Amino acid sequence: MMSLLVVGAIVVSIVLGYRTKINIGLFAIAFAYLIGCFGLGLSPKEVIAMWPLKIFFIIFSVCLFYSFAIVNGTLEKLAEHLMYRCRHFPHLLPFAIFLAAVVISALGAGYYTVLAFMAPITLLLCSRTGLNLIVGAMAVNYGALAGANFVSSQSGIIFRTLMTNSGISDNQAFINSFGIFASTMIVPIVVLAGLILFSRKRGTAMVSMAHVDRPSPLSADQRSTLILTLVMMATVLLPPIASLILPDNTAVAFVNSKVDIGLIASVFSVIALLMKLGDERKAIASLPWGTIIMICGVGMLISVAIKAGTIDLLGSWIGTNIPPVLIPVAFGVVAAFMSLFASTLGVVTPALFPLVPSLAGTLSIDPMIIFIAIVVGAQATSISPFSSGGSLILGSCPTDEARSGLLPKLLFRAAPLGFIAALVFNLLLTFVF
Template sequence: MSVSLLIIIAILASIGLGYLTKANIGFFALSFSYIIGSFVIGLKPNEIIALWPMQLFFLFFTVTFFYSFAAADGTLEKISMKVVYKCRNHPYFLPITIYLLGIVLSAMGAGLYAVLALLVPLAIILAQKSGMHPLLAALAAAFGASVGSNFMTSVGGVIIKGLIVNGGFIEQASTYTLQVFLNIGIYYTILLAIVYFVFKGHKTKKIEVERPEPFTKAQKLNLYILGFVVLVMIGPAILYAVIPNSFLKMINAKVDIGFVTVLASVLVILFRAGEEKKAFSAVPWGIITTICGVGTLIGVAVKAGTIQMLAAWVGDSVPGALVPLVTLLISGSMTLFSSGYGVVMPTLFPIVPQLAQITYLEPSILYSLITIAIFACGVSPFSSGGALIMASMPNDEMRKKYLPILLFVFPPLNLLLGLVLTYLGIFIH
């Protein structure tokens, strides 16, 4: 058995064992990293430890730590209720409002899972009050969270950029990350329009919502600091695009989301706008362990030449015109039963550089296709997004009714839409 085949089996075994035992996939991946790396490839333990994706770990930890403050004190929830209150007299616009709200909250850095956990239950409650189809409400929230979570200041955007940097596209990383965000925005806006029409969103009725309480002093401080982070992250980039000069280029190059959120966290603590212990406890250590554990195993795969072998196989065996289809199918199939950010991206993003060379497809398109497939199949009840939607349903009858739709209808149709948009040349690259 070749080393590359052994590593592929190890990746699949890590996912399977994690799924069967409900344990963290990252620990299985780290175990295989040590066994294969040390006893098969001959790496020293220190060399295996060095494969731990430290930059990705740092970025993910610092970003989630900072945004935990705004989630813990109810700032994000109050933003949601205020927006819903504003559009109470325009019910037909409610699904679109939920979608836009999901984008904004995720793009502000709350991340996919935090916004899903906050917004999906709220959306379904609003659906019950307004007569809106519950799947339309839940999917609008999920679509918005999916788009915003890939913005450069949010957790998903941080992961995407980190993986792209690890793939060797250091100078192009920001551009590719932005293109992934824009492409998934195009994809979900079109998908929402289709879902809105199918589920008759224009027939949503007027709802009664109580006026939300004003922001507390601590919540206002959190809002100001959130605004500071967004301004620092996107301000220099916008200015440099409008007025390109060496000074703005230098400032833009020095801006780092990890260190910016560290400074922002210090401001929150100094102004007593949040509790440090609560923020630490809210950091998603499980997903961090999964991402970095799988990332370490992928590092062993790179050392063994497995990534190059996979890219070469796709390039040699799959006609160039079918590469987008194969990319979507592989990414989507993996996402049905595993984490997109934790498993699929760390596994598939590393093959993009060589696959782009072999097939002459733009790397940004390949990154976008993997990301789109992840979210297209993320509505599966066995994946994080679909599981949260099912958990938010008010009763078992609704869960049984909509489970087959989320499992067998939406994933293939979503992938088909991604494929059509790809071949039509709609996506930005």
């Protein structure tokens, strides 16, 4: 009974969030308090302790450092240069949009930020070049997602933290994150290639990119920001990679044990401030506070669900009612349907990742395959107009008429196409590996 109540609270939080436009995380915090204290008999201190402090600190510190590249225009300038480089290859414009979004997102801007400033550019390019709106929307959405999944970027960090919180070792979580990033790069490339070939056969491919002007070079501050960002990424990535290559080296193991991306990002934020690469107040104001509240608030409610035994019950049901070989595919389908209406980072992965380790151990399945299937499935339908990605793309439309025309295309063409591609990929992943 209590498990059903918690599941109902999660669903109600999502519905209320979208109906009232109030942050889902705030509803989740309220339900965590009411169910935790009055339903499970927990003390207020125990409920407050369920606030995912580690995830909060990591997102805060990493986004603070990367916000300097947003505030001083470094990431936007990089996007302009990438577009300009592809001006002589108009048929590859979807890949240019995808690559630009991947690079900017991987450099730390994160999914929401990249869509916020890349989606308007993409829609403008579609209108000027004749590029199909669905292809353009999928290219920018896929790119922002894939880049954010990089190990040292926003989504990749959250995935790693969720994995380690559910019992996966740091090294294995690092490997799993690379698997997720690689998978979410492969699916878009195949889908976009198919869409481009289909468009060219129908004679509806874009005709011109002559309007793309040569962007001005990066300023001194922007070059310094880019260099500092690359150094930070190397500092975060090299020790874990060295540890995987040299597992018995004590020096490498010691250095790797001291690496924490949140603390490292905090140090680099101080360096950026000392170098005067951006205004501190603007950097803090540009942090994705809404996303942070949503992820942490829902995390509290998921912790209540774990306390109530809901997660174990769901895992047991899946383990006994679905053939083991189809477990990853089933997780991918569930994640895809959840993502039609909910955030991958804030709702889907916090709810499903805790199920994976025990279920994978019981059924002798590689946990990485299930983790990949969840993310690939969830991100396949994030372009739905009722999810975060689709709503941001719709918000970038210049007129209400364009918005009303794009909504059914995202819901009835882009989201189903993404779902089919994810389903095929997860089937291949399951039966090949």
